[in-house]
Amino acid sequence: MKPITAKPMTVRLPADLAVQLEKLTRVTGRNKSALTVAALRDYVAAEAWQIQDIEQGIAEADRGEIASADEVNFFFAKYGG
Template sequence: MKSSTEKSMTVRLPADLAGQLEKLMQATGRNKSAITVAALRDYVEAEAWQIQDIEQGIGEADRGEFASDGEVNYFFAKYGG
């Protein structure tokens, strides 16, 4: 029986991805749910980090917190550009 903290979801996969998932299941001995949940967790975490980073940058820009001309010139002198 499913925990009340879990929700089920139906997803249509392209045939090639379904085949890759099947191979991964066979190679790892893990089921579709375990593999899919792990992949979705990683994806959602990465997306959330990017959104947070972007929102932080927008906040800094809104407060006028920009790099000075000297800082920008130093960066490009050091790393090229």
């Protein structure tokens, strides 16, 4: 099995968050790095849909699948905005 490589990263935390993280390390027995990686993995997974939607929108625009200015103006005239 190939070893996992990691890149170091420095992060400045607000004092209250640093205190909470320190408490979690004591309670869980996990180090700050492991807790931070777990939190970032969860956040990135939860936000990944945005990347997919943006890439899909760009692909649609590249194919010309976008509304014309007249269609957009009609929509806002009809539904407000």
